[in-house]
Amino acid sequence: MTAAGEHNLPGRAASGDVDAFARLVREHSALVYRVALRILGTEDAQDASQEVWIRVWRSIGNFRGESAFSTWLYKITVNTCLSARRKEQGMRMREFDGEFPQLPIQPGGEDDPEAAILDGERRDELVRALERVRAEHRAALVLRHMEGLSYAEVASILDVPDGTAKGWVSRGRAALLVALAEGAEIERNLDGEAS
């Protein structure tokens, strides 16, 4: 295959070339699944990923190549995940009373944060806490701090102005910390009752 052919997979897929579409799916399946998993959780990520590829196949003719294919794909993935969560409320906080939230220091975690971070229990805590963040804010947070995208990219994917994207990330960050701290507090209380 020529270099031009390699680079024009979306164009070929748009003209009905299923082999080109299959290559796009294989190359980008991890991105779609990863984002769906982080926004929706394990239970719904697989169905959402299927839905994303159905939408991509249906609408690939609309991809004009004005942005990278991955940006367009992020947009479809996030929209699919958000439409799955449209009725969900999540935390709508703009006020905060009481003490600021605190995350407990994990035993041995300060010296080797990476090692302490990646244990399954803490990952599950974060996933549970993320589910309590309002869907749009969660999507913005995932794109910015887990996918490592710039605010301009986050804004383009979410189809909002840069300032709104920044605000959503900021509120999502604060709401996630509150949810994480509340989860940790509940766990401390349960441990206290058990001992």
Add this chain to the structure above:
Amino acid sequence: MIGSERWDVLERIGAYAAGELVGEEARETERLILENPEARRLAASYARMMALLGAIGQESPEPPETIANRAIRRAYVSAFFRQTESLFTDVGRAYVEAFVYYLGLRGDGEGRVQRAY
């Protein structure tokens, strides 16, 4: 501080922990963190959370094979139906054109019908 002001501080220290504040706003937040133990603990908590998010962000969960397989299978089936539909449309159009030609009903471009007989 009232609730909304505390929320603003919560967001501002989060932005500082994420390295997104610059200039006077960053200096003010640093001062607050240095002077206020509660703000200091909050900044430390944010730093832990950001490290957690970053570390999980580095992971690349493997998507189940079935996702790609099903998507590709559906595309093949859909492409087959598209081609079949297109073939039948083309054949149907050709038959209609042939029939129109046979009956001599084709217009001459000026609204008159040319009849072959």
